Amino acid sequence: xxxxxxxxxxxxxxxxxxxxxxxxxxxxxxxxxxxxxxxxxxxxxxxxxxxxxxxxxxxxxxxxxxxxxxxxxxxxxxxxxxxxxxxxxxxxxxxxxxxxxxxxxxxxxxxxxxxxx
Numbered sequence: 001x002x003x004x005x006x007x008x009x010x011x012x013x014x015x016x017x018x019x020x021x022x023x024x025x026x027x028x029x030x031x032x033x034x035x036x037x038x039x040x041x042x043x044x045x046x047x048x049x050x051x052x053x054x055x056x057x058x059x060x061x062x063x064x065x066x067x068x069x070x071x072x073x074x075x076x077x078x079x080x081x082x083x084x085x086x087x088x089x090x091x092x093x094x095x096x097x098x099x100x101x102x103x104x105x106x107x108x109x110x111x112x113x114x115x116x117x
Contacts, residue, residue: 034091043088043095045105086114 014022084105088095098114 037091041088041090041095043086045084045086047082047084049082086110 082102084100084103086098086100086105100109100113103109
């Protein structure tokens with residue numbers, strides 16, 4: 001994963017468990033047919049701030065990696081007004097872009113605002 005921060009790129013490497021899980025998943029699906037992939041929907045969500053940087057810096061580390069600086073992700077903390085966006089894509093198309101004003105995307109909110117309508 002690469003994160004761009006004001007012209008700088010920070011690469012956060014996957015740990016061994018993550019790499020093994022991704023490799024296992026890829027091997028299990030390498031021979032899937034187009035018809036099988038057509039039933040898969042990849043989704044993602046992102047939060048965007050509508051205000052300026054608070055000046056706070058958050059540092060996130062995985063458990064048991066406190067001294068491994070290569071596993072550190074630094075990002076600026078944006079508090080206040082923001083929006084969350086969600087979308088999905090599949091082999092044969094994509095979903096609409098859903099915009100959520102305030103709050104986080106929970107399972108209940110996903111069901112009520114994306115699936116049910």
